[in-house]
Amino acid sequence: MKIFFSFLLIIFLAFSGYHLSFRNFRLPLFARKFYLTGTEFLFLGLLLGPQFLNILDDNTFRGLEPLSALLLGWIGLLFGFQFEISKLRRFPFEFFIAAILEGAMTFLFVFFGVILFYKSGLLNTNLSGPTILIVALTLSAAAACTAQTGVVLLASEKVAKHRQTVKILRYISSIDGLFAIVIFGVTIMLRPEIYSGSPLVNWLGWTTFISLSACAGLLMLYILFFTQRREESELTLVVIGMVMFTSGASSVLNMSPLFTNFFIGFCLVNLTREKEKIFNILVTIEKPVYLLLLVFLGRSWQLSSAWIIFLAAIYCIHRAAGKITGGFIITRLGPALKLQPSNLGFGLLEQGGLALAILFDYHQNFPGDITAQVVSLALLAIIYNEFLSPNFLNRLLKDD
């Protein structure tokens, strides 16, 4: 019964919160920013979780696991739908390279930072090599992603004044998660826990073959569905069924629902005629899905030790350094990019949706104490970024 009530409460809060946050709420800019990103739902999750009310206890949370896979799948599919090649081609190719490069730079900055930190022995954690590697990959994947909220919130006169900069910021923040999601997806697929013990090369080959075959089969299935034009209600049914199918299959095959659905979304947006309709269906409940994700993540938040606050700050600074360096490098890439201010990275500090989904996927795949700490750290860093990023964005636009 607790599962049902928790589900009920969460749905209600996510739903009402969505309306408060995204619809009719008018507050001063600072508070609006806080509400717009739905950060308060992290705190709600924390409140419902085992540390306070314990409504979302471990059993309840396990009972809601199918819903978790569905949420991840929905976000993954939606992210995949942003990679419509014909639309990406409207922008110069160097923009695309710049976005990937910026994401990769941040990824590498954070990755090596985390590895060095653990190897330095500053923290006596006794973690195994593979665990450290997975932690580093997850944190760096989450760090590489940029959210668009800050840019979306800009006043229209500012947007008009800095049209080119805003355009490239929007472009980069919508696709710089590509590198991260691919690396993270592969990490989940090839994680040591599911290593069968057979020769490594054989196991890698077999896992890759199974994963690719499953994706190809699923893709074939969905393309067959979309060969005929369907009414909206039928399309809604197919999309819901598709996300359930893909997310379930991913979980059973020890793959990431986020990554698999992203891959399916990417293929479908480039192969089907119904892409606009599918996208509209996905967007309809994007916000409630996102807020539910925040609640679930908030539930896993552990604020037991104070050092996490400092570690999160270090992580945040490291990420910012990666973003700023990445931004600096990409403004040297080509003629269109050279016109941009060299501190472009200041506009890419916001961290949101996809990063949260990556953290949640990690949490679902690697249950344990270290996971809770990593997620808590990353969530704190996301909140730091919420406060910092508007100032940096304003500085960028001032310099522009």
Add this chain to the structure above:
Amino acid sequence: MPRKIQTRDSLTVYFLILILITVFALWFKSLEIESNRQQAGITILSLGIVLLAAYVFSRILKITKLPLITGYIFAGIIAGPYITGFLSVDDVERFRLVDDLALSFIAFTAGGALHLQSLKKKSRIILFNVALLTIVVFAIVYLFIISTGRYFDFINTLSSTNITVFAILLGVVSVARSPSSAIAIISECRASGPFTETILGVTVVMDILVIIFFTFAMTIGKIVINGSEAVYYTALTGLSLEILASILIGIVLGKGISIYIDKAGHDLPLFLLFLAFGVTRTSLWISDFTETHFNIFLHLEPLLICMSTGFTVQNFGSGGKIFMESLDRMALPIYVLFFSLAGASLNIESLIICWPLALSLVFVRAGSIFLATWTAGTISRDPSIHKNNAWMAYLTQAGVAIGLAQLAQRQFPEIGSYLTTVVLAVISINQVVGPITFKAALNIVKETGRD
């Protein structure tokens, strides 16, 4: 492209899809499940497979002019524990949440489809139909069991007292029908008109009344078996209060929805989905809570609450049209899941055990429904096309009948398992045949495709 070629192409695509889904289903079922995450994956995967397969199956059957819900039910039967075993009995039980949610949602639609003005106009015919269907169906089924019970192997070991109680309870269960199937067929055929309105009105009213009749029947059954005269006055008073409370809660919720539509209005389908879920689970929780803590069994009827809600929004507010449109937007996935899971839960084993009795009962029930509706139609001077075909619309049976049989099983352990087995077997036939005859009836009276 000529229609024939188009249909052939569609069929080819649908068969290819079914083959692929089957391959996936076989593959995943053969895998070893080791972790909780994989178990959760299997749950959501099964739902996805059932949803997509049932949809495709119904499209294939559509070519043969069969109702879509027949396709969903067949897909469920095939995926269920008795044919391929893709969904085990435990799986079906696990999906009860989806089932309850869908049922509440369908009940919103049932309530919303009732227009007070047309109900007032049709009150005479509805009243006759309800009265005759109750009396005639109960009487004929009862007499049939009493007179022929000893000839059926399945129940000839029961004592004559037990056969009497068995006949009484089966008689009442035979009166129950399936509002969900009726709504789904009406919605699929986009049917409207006097015939449709009468059927819907009668079905909804009977859904409420059958619960009351059943309580009476149980009381009589207790008297027959125990010889006591302890009539369940308390139970009847309790039941009346429960029904009243359910209706009142529904009215309050309906008013709430009307206000929401007026003041906010956006994302209504999501809001309704949430509400349907809330009503179902809260009703169950209240039952559990009052029973555990106060030893009072207060059973709020979620279906009745939702019907009352839908009726209030439709008839006592300005948002009836928006309300129905919102329900319609979510209808397809909900119908597909609900009816395919209903198909999966049909008890084929019961049918195999007692098919001669079940089949006879299906015919007797159909005959008695014909007699009742024909008489009601004649008294209220209905057009002959209506009175001759109305029986076809009342054959479907589902959840309510099962619920009543299970309730009886708890109260009468001596005959409970016999009753449940026969009821499940009869429902298995009626739930397959009913939608087909209902759609045929709507086609004959020419009330399809009007909405």
